[in-house]
C-alpha cells in the first residue's frame with residue numbers, strides 16, 4: 320500500500336529533543352524556540368515570528384490582535400480548512416465566503432470587492448497547495464478599504480509571490496507544522512507579525528495576557544496581567560523537533576520538487592488528453608511542492624478514480640468540503656452560490672506526496688491513474 324502521507328524524520332529530531340531536555344528548560348521560549356525564531360527571521364526576513372502550538376492557534380491570535388468581534392465581517396475562501404473560519408467565528412464575527420478561481424482553488428480576487436461592506440474588517444487569503452494568491456490585488460483592496468490581511472500560509476512554507484516570501488506580505492500570517500505539511504513537528508505553528516503595531520501585543524497574548532516576555536528580556540522589572548491572552552506557545556521539545564526539520568529545509572524542498580516533477584511528467588499526457596486538470600501555478604507564484612492534486616471532470620469520475628487507486632494499493636484523498644455549505648455554517652451563509660468552491664469539493668483529489676516516495680512509486684501511481692482513464696469510454 321502506498322499511503323497518502325508519511326512523516327519524514329531528518330535524523331536529528333530525537334537528538335535535539337534530548338538536548339532540550341538536558342538544558343532543563345523545556346517549557347516555552349527555550350533555546351530551541353529561539354533558534355527556530357532566528358531561522359525564520361534570517362531566512363525570510365520576517366519582522367517578528369512567534370512559534371505557536373498550531374496554525375489554528377496562530378490564526379486565533381491574529382483574530383485577537385486585529386480586535387475582530389461581533390458585528391464584524393471577515394472575507395475568506397469557502398474552500399479552506401475549518402480553522403481559517405473558526406478563529407474569527409470564535410470572536411463573534413460573520414464570515415463572508417468568497418469563491419475560488421476557475422484555474423486554481425485560491426480565492427478569486429476579481430470577486431472580492433462587491434463582498435466588502437462597511438462592516439468588513441479583514442481578508443484572509445489561503446495559499447492553497449502553497450501557491451500564492453494574487454497578493455497585489457488583495458493588498459490594494461485592503462489599502463482602499465482599510466482592511467487587515469491575514470495570510471493563512473499553513474501550506475506555504477518556502478513559497479513566494481513575486482520573489483516575496485508568503486507569510487511576509489499581509490499584516491499577519493500563520494504557518495502550520497502539522498505532520499501533513501512540508502516541515503513538521505507533529506503539531507505546531509507560527510505567527511508572523513509584519514505590522515509593527517502588533518509586535519508587543521502578540522507576545523503578551525501568547526503569554527496568557529502577561530508581559531512575561533518583556534520581563535525575561537529585562538525590559539520591565541516585574542510582570543503581570545496586562546491584557547487578554549491565552550497559552551499559545553509550544554514546549555521547547557516541539558521546537559527542538561522543528562529545528563531539526565528546519566536545518567533540512569533546503570534538502571526537503573529539493574526532494575519534494577523532484578517528486579512533483581516526476582508526477583508532472585506522468586500526468587501531463589492525461590491533462591493534455593482532457594481527462595483531468597493539473598494544478599495551475601500563476602506566473603507570480605512559485606510551487607513549494609506541498610501537494611500533488613488533480614481536478615477530475617465530475618464527482619462520479621473522482622469517486623471512480625479514488626476507488627481504482629485503492630484497488631491498486633494507492634491511497635488518494637479528496638480535500639475540503641465547501642464551508643459555506645457545511646452543517647455548521649450553511650444557515651449563516653448569505654446564500655450566494657459558490658460554484659468553483661463546490662467544484663473543487665466535488666472533483667479535486669490529492670495523490671500521495673511525501674519525502675520518501677521513490678520514482679518507481681510515483682510511476683506506479685501515475686500509471687494507475689492512466690489505467691483508470693483507459694477504462695473509460697472515449698468522449
Ligand SMILES: *Cc1c(COP(=O)(O)O)cnc(C)c1O
Nearest residue numbers: 373374375400402473495496497
Ligand atoms: C493545516 C492547515 C491549517 C491548520 O493547521 P494546524 O497546524 O493543524 O492548526 C489551517 N489552514 C490550512 C489552509 C491548512 O492547510
